[in-house]
Amino acid sequence: MSNKIAVLYGGNSPEREISLISGNTILNALKKMGIEAYGLDIRDFPLFLLKKKKFKKIFIALHGEGGEDGSIQTILEYLNIPYTGSKSFASSITFNKFIAKTLWKEYGLPVYPHVFLRKIDFIKKNYLEIKKNILKLNFPVCVKPNSTGSSLGISKINNVNYLLDAIKKAFVYSNNILIEKYIEGIEYTVGILGNKTLPSIKIKSFYSFYNYEAKYIDKNTQYFCPSGLNQYKEKELSELAMKAWNVLECSGWGRVDIILDKKNNFQLLEINTCPGMTPNSLFPMAAKKAGLSFCDVIDEILFLAK
Incomplete structure (x- = not known):
């Protein structure tokens, strides 16, 4: 056969x-x-x-x-x-950042304050009313498409004068957008393979956030695996990633992005259910640290396919 x-x-x-x-x-x-x-x-x-x-x-x-x-x-x-990878239900939920964050919040997992905005409401509603709602977050904020990856269409803005342009830019990529309080801190990513987490990776970017340029263009972005966290923080990070993964009923393989804020608390960003697998991608990097070759990873992902 x-x-x-x-x-x-x-x-x-x-x-x-x-x-x-x-x-x-x-x-x-x-x-x-x-x-x-x-x-x-x-x-x-x-x-x-x-x-x-x-x-x-x-x-x-x-x-x-x-x-x-x-x-x-x-x-x-x-x-x-x-x-x-994950089934259709879990994939659709994780791809919708707002729904994912709403479920995480419901389960008591840490997410930063945010405002959800649909394009249809943006067109029909009074912009001043929308702006008033967003101002409650306090600047700086990140304006991002609700359903897209690779950090496309995201803007970090420090004051209200740039808000309208940032909203319009995000709407190019998605009919719904998310405006969330900017979290200053260190970004980590945790790969998940089957029911185990891989060693975490710390991302050091010279941009104000890990955007498209930092991911794919800038050669100065640095990745640390092991991440340098102490064993207690590493365990906390791993457990949070697994909880976030399980709440959304993800399966197979993927990556959870998390930030460590200035108060030393982890905050969930998003889940990637089909991470990049280019020679420079983070998932194979973490797997290598766990002793798995690229072929080992591919073999395991394929074995988990249902």
Whole structure:
């Protein structure tokens, strides 16, 4: 019986280019492992043919809309083909930052104050009323699209004069946006593989927050693994990441982004259910620290696919 694997990458999201790199890196690893694997750009490949082509498992290497938002997962569930990562329900929730934070707050997990704004309300409502609501957060604030990845469309603003431009910029990427109190602190990311956390990574960026430039362009961004936290803080961070993951019913593999604020308290930022798997990505870096090669990680992610 054939064990054909399809790696889905590309697509039409703003994160297409990163997805193509991730997908090709994964594809090369699968071939190196002796697995019959094919890379399929979902922009050009009709998904209903996956069943006809007799693929046994799907490795999702799609980032952003159409890849991490539950839509591709729903189709694969309908086709009854096992795939990597979280199920459609968990994917759609994590992709919606506001819903994720609302659930975390409900479960007593730490999130910073925020305001949710829909494009339709922004058009119809009085801007002064919206501004008044946002001013309660106290500046600086981060204005971000509610449903997108790779830090696209995010602005950190220090005063109200820049608010309108930042809102308009965020609406380019999403019909709903989130304005949240800017958290000054140190950013950490925790990879999760199966039911275990990987060693945390500390991110040191020379930008005011870990934005698109810091992630993919600036060569001065530094990553520390081990993160340098003491064993108690490392344990606290790991446990918080796992709680945040489980509350949203995530599974398989992913990454939880968390910030340590100036009061030495951790605050949840977001979950990435299909992290980058480029040669410079953070998930393989953490796995390597845990003693897992890139091929080990791919093998485990594929094994967990349901």
